[in-house]
Amino acid sequence: MRPWLTRFGLALLALLLLIAAAVPVLVGLRPIVGPRVRPLTDRTFERTPERLERGRYLVTSVSGCLFCHGETDWQTPGFPPRTGTEGSGRSWADEGIPWLTVPNITPHPDTGAGRWTDHQLARAIREGIGHDGRALFPLMPYHQYRYMSDEDLAAVIGYLRSLPPESCRTVRTSGTQAPPHPGPAQAFGMSL
Numbered sequence: 001m002r003p004w005l006t007r008f009g010l011a012l013l014a015l016l017l018l019i020a021a022a023v024p025v026l027v028g029l030r031p032i033v034g035p036r037v038r039p040l041t042d043r044t045f046e047r048t049p050e051r052l053e054r055g056r057y058l059v060t061s062v063s064g065c066l067f068c069h070g071e072t073d074w075q076t077p078g079f080p081p082r083t084g085t086e087g088s089g090r091s092w093a094d095e096g097i098p099w100l101t102v103p104n105i106t107p108h109p110d111t112g113a114g115r116w117t118d119h120q121l122a123r124a125i126r127e128g129i130g131h132d133g134r135a136l137f138p139l140m141p142y143h144q145y146r147y148m149s150d151e152d153l154a155a156v157i158g159y160l161r162s163l164p165p166e167s168c169r170t171v172r173t174s175g176t177q178a179p180p181h182p183g184p185a186q187a188f189g190m191s192l
C-alpha cells in the first residue's frame, strides 16, 4: 500500500477515536443509550390539610410551577398565573421554542395528570422522567427539584391534585431532546 494512503488511514482512525471519546465526555452516554429509568411503584402520598397548605406555598410561591405550567398575567404586578389557567400548560412558541410544550398537570383525566399515579408525578418532578417513561427536556427544573424532601414532594403532589381540572389539551414536546442528565454546562453551575 502507498505510504500516504497508510498515513491517511491512520489519521482517519485517530480522528474517529477522538470523536468516539469526545461525544461521551461532552454530552454523556445518555443521549445515545437513553435515560436511566427507575421502575414505578404503587406508592401513594396521603393527603392531609397540612400538606395541602404546604403544597400551595411551595407550588405558588417557591417553585414557580405555575409560571411555566399555565399562562402568565403580564398586566398584574408580580406576574401571577392567569386565573383559570393554573397548571394547564402551554406551548413555548412565544418564547421562540415552538417544539416545546409544557404539559397540563391539573387533575383532568383526559388532558391533564388525572390518570397519572402519585409515583409517576414524583418521578417526573425529582428525576425528570415523564409519565410515559421518556426523559423530560431540562427546562423542567428537575435538576433543582431533585433536592426536594419526600415530605415536600408529597405536599406538592397533594396540591396539584387539588387544582381545578383544566381541559386545555397540550401536545407532547417534539423535536430535539436535550441530554436527560446534567451535561458539562450544568456541571459547571450553569442551568439551561
Ligand code: HEC
Pocket (backbone or CB within 6 Å): 059, 063, 064, 065, 066, 067, 068, 069, 100, 101, 102, 103, 105, 121, 124, 125, 129, 130, 131, 132, 135, 136, 137, 138, 139, 140, 141, 145, 156, 160, 172, 173
Ligand atoms: C421553567 C419552566 C418549568 C417549571 C418552573 C416547572 N416545569 Fe414542569 N415541565 C416543564 C416542561 C417544559 C415540561 C415538559 C418537558 C418535555 O416534554 O420534555 C415539564 C414537565 C412536567 C411534568 C411531566 C409531565 C409528564 O408528561 O409526565 C410534571 C409532572 C411537571 N412538569 C410538574 C412540575 C411541577 C410540580 C413543578 C413545580 C414544582 C414544575 N413542573 C415546574 C417546565 C417547567
